Structures are given as structure tokens and as C-alpha cells.
Amino acid sequence: MTAALELRGLCKSYPLRDPNGWLPRYRELRVVRDVDLTVESNSIVGLVGESGSGKTTTGMMALRLTEPTAGRILVGGQDITRMEAAALKPFRAKMQVVFQDSYSALDPMFTLAQIVAEPLHVHGRGSAREQTETALDWLERVGLHRSYGSRYPHELSGGQRQRVAIARALVLRPDVLIADEPTSALDVSVKAQIINLLQDLQAEMGLSILFISHDLSVVRSLTDKVAVMFNGRIVEEAATEDIFIRPQHPYTRSLLDAIPVLNPRDRRDRVFRSREDLEADIPRLSAVATGLPPAPTPRLIPHGPGHRYEALVQ
Amino acid sequence: MSAFPAPPLVDIRDLSVSFPQHDGVVQAVRGVTLHVDTGESIGIVGESGSGKSVSCMAVLRLLRSPPARIEATALSLGGVDMISADNRQIADTRGRVAAMIFQDPMTAFDPVFTIGQQIVETIRVHRAVSKAEARSEAQTLLTRVEIRNPASILDSFPHQLSGGMLQRAMIAMALSCRPQILFADEPTTALDVTVQAQILQLIKQLQAEFGMGLIMVTHDLGVVAETVDRVVVMYGGKVMEQAPVQDIFDSPAHPYTRALLASMPGQGGGRQRLIEIPGASPNPANPPTGCPFHPRCTLADAQCAAAMPAMSQTGPSRQAACWKLA
Numbered sequence: 218m219t220a221a222l223e224l225r226g227l228c229k230s231y232p233l234r235d236p237n238g239w240l241p242r243y244r245e246l247r248v249v250r251d252v253d254l255t256v257e258s259n260s261i262v263g264l265v266g267e268s269g270s271g272k273t274t275t276g277m278m279a280l281r282l283t284e285p286t287a288g289r290i291l292v293g294g295q296d297i298t299r300m301e302a303a304a305l306k307p308f309r310a311k312m313q314v315v316f317q318d319s320y321s322a323l324d325p326m327f328t329l330a331q332i333v334a335e336p337l338h339v340h341g342r343g344s345a346r347e348q349t350e351t352a353l354d355w356l357e358r359v360g361l362h363r364s365y366g367s368r369y370p371h372e373l374s375g376g377q378r379q380r381v382a383i384a385r386a387l388v389l390r391p392d393v394l395i396a397d398e399p400t401s402a403l404d405v406s407v408k409a410q411i412i413n414l415l416q417d418l419q420a421e422m423g424l425s426i427l428f429i430s431h432d433l434s435v436v437r438s439l440t441d442k443v444a445v446m447f448n449g450r451i452v453e454e455a456a457t458e459d460i461f462i463r464p465q466h467p468y469t470r471s472l473l474d475a476i477p478v479l480n481p482r483d484r485r486d487r488v489f490r491s492r493e494d495l496e497a498d499i500p501r502l503s504a505v506a507t508g509l510p511p512a513p514t515p516r517l518i519p520h521g522p523g524h525r526y527e528a529l530v531q
Numbered sequence: 532m533s534a535f536p537a538p539p540l541v542d543i544r545d546l547s548v549s550f551p552q553h554d555g556v557v558q559a560v561r562g563v564t565l566h567v568d569t570g571e572s573i574g575i576v577g578e579s580g581s582g583k584s585v586s587c588m589a590v591l592r593l594l595r596s597p598p599a600r601i602e603a604t605a606l607s608l609g610g611v612d613m614i615s616a617d618n619r620q621i622a623d624t625r626g627r628v629a630a631m632i633f634q635d636p637m638t639a640f641d642p643v644f645t646i647g648q649q650i651v652e653t654i655r656v657h658r659a660v661s662k663a664e665a666r667s668e669a670q671t672l673l674t675r676v677e678i679r680n681p682a683s684i685l686d687s688f689p690h691q692l693s694g695g696m697l698q699r700a701m702i703a704m705a706l707s708c709r710p711q712i713l714f715a716d717e718p719t720t721a722l723d724v725t726v727q728a729q730i731l732q733l734i735k736q737l738q739a740e741f742g743m744g745l746i747m748v749t750h751d752l753g754v755v756a757e758t759v760d761r762v763v764v765m766y767g768g769k770v771m772e773q774a775p776v777q778d779i780f781d782s783p784a785h786p787y788t789r790a791l792l793a794s795m796p797g798q799g800g801g802r803q804r805l806i807e808i809p810g811a812s813p814n815p816a817n818p819p820t821g822c823p824f825h826p827r828c829t830l831a832d833a834q835c836a837a838a839m840p841a842m843s844q845t846g847p848s849r850q851a852a853c854w855k856l857a
Contacts, residue, residue, distance in 0.1 A: 261802070267723035267724070267725060267726075268694075268723055374812075375579075376811065377811070404578035404579050404750055404812065405578060405750055405751070405752070405794055405795070406578060406790070406791065406794055406807065406808035406812075407578075407811070408794075408796070409794040409796070409805040409806065409807040409808070410807045410808075410809075412796065412805050413804050413805055413807055416802075417804075431723055431724055432724075432796075433724060433797070434753070434795070434796040434797025435796045435797070437796065437797045437800075438796040438797055438798075438802065438803055439802060440802065441802060457801075457802065458800050458801055461800070462800075471725060472724065472725060474728075475724045475725040475727065475728035475729075476728075476753070476797070477727075477728070477731075477751065477753025477754055477756060477757050478753065478756045478757055479753065479756065479795060479797065479798060480756055480780045481755075481756045481757075481776045481777050481780055482777065482780075483756075484756070484757060486732070487728055487729075487732060489725070489728070489729050489732075
């Protein structure tokens with residue numbers, strides 16, 4: 218079966234400004250490096266990492282909202298990496314996005330019905346009356362009363378706004394949803410509601426979700442597979458429980474170790490490792506394991522079915 | 532004299548805070564009673580709008596009044612009555628007795644002064660020391676919060692530092708007057724999970740070392756599980772339950788506490804639906820009658836909608852306010 222979304226060797230670099238020509242040669246900041254990631258059809262994949270790890274940039278490239286420097290993006294097996302706007306439009310309908318900040322994601326001048334109907338309008342689905350009707354159906358489906366259709370975003374709570382953003386993203390019945398930290402700004406009790414809503418809609422629609430988050434507890438409850446990003450690279454990828462039970466990469470381990478305990482009984486003193494220390498760890502691992510000379514590029518190596526992590530081996 | 536026990540470090544009794552608006556009154560805090568003893572750490576847990584931050588700001592007198600209306604039968608910090616205190620006493624108490632760190636360290640620092648200038652200023656406002664002495668003390672403080680290159684950080688501007696580094700600097704500044712109690716309002720919410728763990732551990736260490744009291748304001752039960760001795764659960768401007776931290780997790784008495792704990796993600800293995808609390812938090816401009824949680828509570832009946840239950844003892848050192856306590 219074709220995967221819903223495939224990223225192949227995706228890279229993004231930004232040239233470093235050098236107005237005075239002081240740098241000896243062209244330099245660039247490599248934000249995302251050689252990312253391979255598959256979102257299987259009808260599954261939820263978590264992309265985790267800290268701020269600056271490149272996870273949001275990866276999501277934006279998958280949507281063609283940021284142009285990749287290199288690599289390929291396949292949606293339902295079709296390469297959309299270099300597609301022109303007109304050819305890309307039907308694929309835009311297949312891929313939608315929900316952002317972290319629902320307040321800035323919804324136009325304050327539009328009613329909720331207009332907001333949810335707009336994708337239908339843009340893609341010319343049905344008459345204006347049908348579009349409004351579908352929009353109101355979707356408001357109901359995400360747990361808001363139809364009467365909310367005439368309200369404005371500022372009248373809603375954060376959780377309600379996020380429901381509207383989800384309705385807008387799903388009204389075109391996309392194959393892929395990219396959810397970029399959709400629950401980070403929400404209260405605990407509302408967070409659970411939104412997570413459950415995403416789970417239910419995913420199952421009903423056979424949707425594929427790329428769930429970008431730094432909240433590992435949410436990722437554990439929601440996803441089928443997890444990819445861990447560090448310094449712009451995927452350093453480990455595996456089935457969700459496999460990652461949580463058998464993390465292989467030192468960065469994954471440090472990330473999991475930092476999750477707050479679920480019960481005060483499990484309090485412990487943690488030993489924290491600096492970033493430099495972590496970065497130095499992979500060559501050290503390989504030197505111990507293989508005795509090879511240092512400095513080859515790290516590669517993802519398999520560790521059981523569906524599990525791979527980055528290490529220096531030949 | 533010795534017959535009187537030492538007064539609590541923080542003593543809040545029946546605190547109400549409201550903000551008159553053009554179309555009504557927002558009742559942010561509605562009758563909160565809580566105390567913190569010397570060296571004790573408590574967590575105030577609640578969702579947005581529960582009144583947890585406003586309660587802390589009221590006792591520190593950080594709310595401009597008017598417009599805020601603050602009423603309480605007791606509101607004291609380190610034995611100083613914060614209701615009758617004049618501006619001088621308030622300022623003195625804030626430095627000497629209490630310090631506060633905030634959620635967003637980027638906006639809490641002034642962007643046009645260096646970190647060093649700001650810490651030095653804080654020290655010199657409260658203590659008669661020279662600039663040079665204050666600067667060397669600031670440097671020591673930065674070392675205490677595990678900043679490796681304190682001299683260069685002192686000369687940095689806030690925008691040059693990461694969120695985690697700024698929060699460390701903020702903690703150093705809070706410690707500069709050796710407070711008896713630290714108010715931490717969501718200090719790690721804006722930080723990455725690894726940095727959060729480091730900051731929480733640092734706060735715990737410093738609290739133990741300085742014998743300092745701690746009020747950790749948070750919506751995250753994980754943060755509470757990591758850091759505090761006792762928990763106060765707030766909802767709709769009222770205290771729902773308070774108990775030692777282990778009791779809260781082992782045998783929550785209030786239905787709201789139970790629902791909050793049940794909704795924590797990451798429990799048990801594998802993909803699963805979470806247990807959610809239906810409905811939404813109450814509107815502080817128009818709170819429900821009776822118990823504020825009754826519209827979302829599975830046990831609620833007519834009595835819950837009619838009247839707010841009083842706090843009752845549910846164990847040796849714990850109380851809850853609910854009609855349905857077993």
C-alpha cells in the first residue's frame with residue numbers, strides 16, 4: 218500500500234549572511250538534514266524534538282509551505298517537490314495543517330462558518346449554500362453547536378478555537394493532516410478532549426497524521442510511530458512503545474529521562490548531559506563498538522523491526 | 532511569648548479578588564484560604580482562570596488596586612500584613628521575604644539593560660552595598676544557578692540568551708536578597724522538556740539549600756509530582772482540595788482532582804483514548820452557582836448546584852470541599 222506521505226532525503230539550509238565578505242567561503246545553516254520519514258496510510262506518526270531541532274521546518278516542507286533545499290516529497294506516491302501552483306492545488310486539498318496558536322490561525326474578521334467553509338470555496342466544492350451547510354456539519358462534528366457558525370473567533374476559548382481549526386483542516390477530507398503542537402497552548406482537561414477528538418476523527422476518516430510535538434506524554438498516548446529529531450536530523454525512529462521502552466540513541470534517552478514523573482514516588486535526581494557532551498557521544502559510541510577511525514558521517518542503523526537509530530558504523 | 536506558634540510564612544484567609552468591568556465584575560478569586568510554613572514547598576494547581584496566579588499576585592500586592600478589589604480576613608507575608616502595609620513596607624517585604632519568577636523570562640527582563648545591570652540594581656535596591664560588591668555577588672549567584680560563564684552572561688542582554696539560560700538568571704536575581712519564600716509562576720511552561728527538568732531540579736536543590744519556602748504555580752501535575760510537598764487544587768476561583776503531594780496522587784478525594792489525574796497523558800503503554808473532563812472551565816464573570824465544578828462533575832446533583840460545600844477534613848492533614856466525599 219502506498220504511504221500517505223513520504224519524505225526522502227529532505228534538506229533545508231539558509232545561507233548565513235556575510236555582508237562584509239569576512240567569511241572565507243559561503244556558509245549555510247543546515248536546519249534540516251537528510252530527513253527520511255514515512256507516514257503510513259491510516260496512522261499517526263509523532264515527530265519529537267526540542268525547539269530548533271527542525272521538526273516544524275520538516276512539517277512546513279512536507280506541506281510545500283517552505284521550499285526544501287534538496288530531497289523529495291511524495292504524497293500518495295506522487296512527487297510534489299517541484300510541482301507548479303496549479304498542479305499542486307489538488308494536493309493542497311489532500312494535505313492540511315493545524316497550528317499551535319489557534320488565535321493567530323483564525324481570521325478575526327470571519328465568522329466560524331466562513332472560516333470552516335473557506336477551503337471548500339477555494340477548491341470550488343459545491344454551491345455557497347452547500348458550503349455553509351457542510352461547514353456547520355463540521356462544527357457539530359468537532360463538538361460545537363451549529364449556532365456557533367455565526368460567532369467570531371474572539372468569542373471562543375482556546376480549546377474551542379482549536380476545534381474550529383481542526384474542522385477547517387478536515388472539511389476537505391484530506392488524506393494527511395500535519396498537526397504542529399496543536400495541544401501545547403491548552404489546559405490539561407481541554408488537551409485530553411482535543412487529543413481524543415483527533416483520535417476519533419483519524420479512525421473514522423482513515424486519516425494519516427504527522428503529529429509534531431515536544432510533549433512526549435501526549436505522543437505516547439496518541440501515536441503509532443515516533444521519529445526523534447536532533448540538530449536537524451532524525452536520530453531515531455521506531456514504533457511508539459519501542460521508543461519508550463528501548464530507546465537506543467543517547468539523545469532519545471536524555472529526552473525520555475526528562476519527562477516529569479507521573480507519581481511523586483518516582484522522584485529522582487537526574488544527571489543532565491550538556492549538548493556538547495551529547496553531540497560528542499556518537500563518535501565515542503562507535504569507537505568503542507567498532508574501533509574505527511573517527512569522523513565518518515553517522516548513519517541510521519536498524520535495530521529490530523521498524524526501529525532504526527543514528528550511529529557511526531560502516 | 533513562646534506559647535504562640537510561629538506564624539506561617541504565607542497566611543491567606545478567605546481571600547477574594549475581583550475586577551470590575553464595564554459590563555459586570557470578574558470574580559477571579561472567591562474565598563481562598565491557604566498557608567505556607569517555613570521551608571515548605573506547595574504547589575497550586577489549576578487551569579487558566581482558576582485564580583492561582585491572581586492569588587499569588589494579591590499576596591505580593593502586585594495587582595494594581597483599584598481596579599482590583601482585594602478582600603481578606605488575613606493576607607500576610609513573613610508576618611507583615613500586606614493589606615494595611617504602605618508602599619515602603621510592601622517593597623521591603625517583596626525583596627526580603629518573597630521573590631517571584633515568571634513564566635516568560637524574556638518579557639520579565641528589561642530588554643535594554645544587561646543581565647548584570649538588572650541583578651546589580653535589584654541587590655542595591657534592597658541592600659547597602661557598592662556596585663562592585665553587588666556585581667561580584669551577582670557573579671556568585673549566577674554560578675549558583677549553574678551558569679558556567681557568569682562574567683560574560685552578566686554583560687549579555689536578554690535577547691542574547693536562551694529561554695533556559697534566562698530563567699536561570701531570573702532565579703539568580705530572585706535569590707539575590709535571600710528570600711524566605713520563592714513564588715514560581717509556571718516557571719517551566721515556556722521551556723523544552725529537557726530544560727524544564729533541569730530548572731525544576733535546580734529550584735528543588737536551591738530550596739533545600741537555602742531552607743526557602745516555595746509556591747509552585749502550575750497547571751501541570753507532572754511538575755507538582757516532581758517538586759512540592761503539599762498541593763492546593765484550585766478551580767473556578769476556589770480551593771477544591773489540599774493535601775500532601777503523595778496523598779493527592781494516591782487517593783485524590785475531590786472529583787475534580789480525580790478527573791485531572793485521570794486525564795494526564797502518557798499513563799500505561801500504547802495508543803489509547805484519554806479520559807477527558809467534558810465541558811469547559813467556568814466563566815469568571817458569570818460563575819455557576821454552588822460548587823464551580825458541578826456542571827462538569829459526574830457526581831453532581833441539586834445540592835451541588837445550590838450551595839458551595841465548606842472545606843472539610845478528609846484526613847490528618849488534608850481537606851476537600853465537596854458534598855460527595857465518601
